Amino acid sequence: MFKLFRLLRPYQASVAAIIILMLLQSLAQLYLPTLLSDIVDTGVVKGDVGYILRFGAYMLLVAMGGMACVMVASYLLSRTATGFGRDLRRKLFTHVESFSLNEFDKIGTSSIITRTTNDISQVQQVIVMMRMFIGAPTMLIGGVIMATYKDAHLALVLIAVIPILALVIAVIMRTGMPLFKALQVKIDGINLVLREHLTGIRVIRAFNRSEHEKKKFETANQEFTQTAIRVNSIMVTMMPLMMLIFNLGMVVILWYGGIRIDNNHMEIGDLMAFIQYAMQIMFSMFMMTMIFMMIPRATASAARINEVLAIESTIHDASSPAKLQGKETRVEFRDVTFSYPGAEQPALHNISFTAEPGEVTAIIGGTGSGKTTLMNLLLRFYDADSGEIALNGTGIRALSLESLRGRIGYVPQKAVLFSGSVSSNLRFGNEEASEEEMIHAAGTAQAREFIEEMKEGYASPLAQGGTNLSGGQKQRLSIARALARKPSIYVFDDSFSALDFKTDAKLRAALKAETEQATMLIVAQRVSTIMDANKIVVLDEGRIAGIGTHSELMRTCDVYKEIVASQLSEEESA
């Protein structure tokens, strides 16, 4: 956790002020009982009203001074804690941003969300508790010193009680610690079920699995509740136990204090002050218990945050990135092999082919043959295990990620849109795109008609994930978004699947005119959509089964012939 506290550096001045203010407040607190004993022993016993008034006013002043210190310290503390939370969230978010898909696969999206929200709040709570960190030990040590100063014999009772209380706290904390860690993991569990439930709500309802999902949530929720109850039951036994020990100590103090007053070894005012010091000591021990309750949970949270921060992305920018010349880009796969982490078989074996500018290179193959993986490697979502991918002869690892991805207009298999307006989505990859360029891109993607029919046209709001659009509309918007970028490489990962034949044909014709100089990589399931491609790469279980034009492959590639036979009538395939 201390590692994370390095983020407090910008708040050094505030932290120093908080420490000083809290020390002053503790001193004021410790001074008050002594003043009280003076008033009782000198003013009340001797009937000196002037003394009582003077010292009473002084006491009030000290108490108000202490209060002012707490108020300013609390204000500074809330500012520091919220600032710390904001900075840590920013740091974590920026770090996660740099992750390749490998790292996301490793930690899991739901867990990253819990860590960025709940776990950070736990650590933030510790900063809020900083007031107690300073106040509690000062009051404890100061209280013992002052009580001993008032009556060293009576202080022996306190010195006997404190270790017993400390032992009780230690035993209970030891039992609670593993449960605090478990608690955060259970929150992860709830988030996981919740996330899956919300994103898959349509499928769940269509398959009448609501009850099953409810049970899954119920289980995760119950597990969390049970752990929380166990944590709380440990904590609730602690308070009464501490009170019992303390009250027994108090009885002994009163009994023994009475004897000492009877024997004229002690004054009544001193006993009153002593009792107040004993209460302050007790209060500071309560505060320390609260701190000890918070710390294990926050430590568990800090470890989870540090775990994410410690993960180095496997994909970095080159230290001195090469610059690509020219707008046109030739894409070359050179003997590329790749396995997903933990997978037994490589998803791609020894892939070599070239996609030329001004040409359409289609990738076809059965499901799971590695088509999307190929595109993931080109975009450097993952890095190849061996071999390399080159743009105009330069390996993509030698380029900066920004310059690599800046050249690519990517249309994913599943259209992903963001909450905002139609235009903010279209300008997602090119904020500088003018109104005309945006409308032109929408026109090429055959999206103009439906956008203009929308109530507010390009300013129409889109729900999160574009849920207020049809599948085909989403696909067209995501195509228009790539076009608005005017990239030199287009990657269409099975991006026409939700379009009807008429729209598909119109879109392709418009695309052809628009992307004459570009390198087009089109992943397709339907042969009919790529028959005219300049080059077709046939994938079969991660290996290249053939490369060529449609007619060449019909002569030479059995896998391709099989695919064609399963999809087209003989007449069409000729």
Ligand SMILES: Nc1ncnc2c1ncn2[C@@H]1O[C@H](COP(=O)(O)OP(=O)(O)OP(=O)(O)O)[C@@H](O)[C@H]1O
């Ligand atoms: N994130 C991942 N982790 C582990 N294995 C994966 C991952 N993504 C894909 N795979 C595996 O890699 C192989 C190739 O998957 P890929 O998505 O590239 O196929 P595809 O040809 O695009 O299939 P489809 O046409 O169904 O989209 C499959 O066997 C798949 O199970």
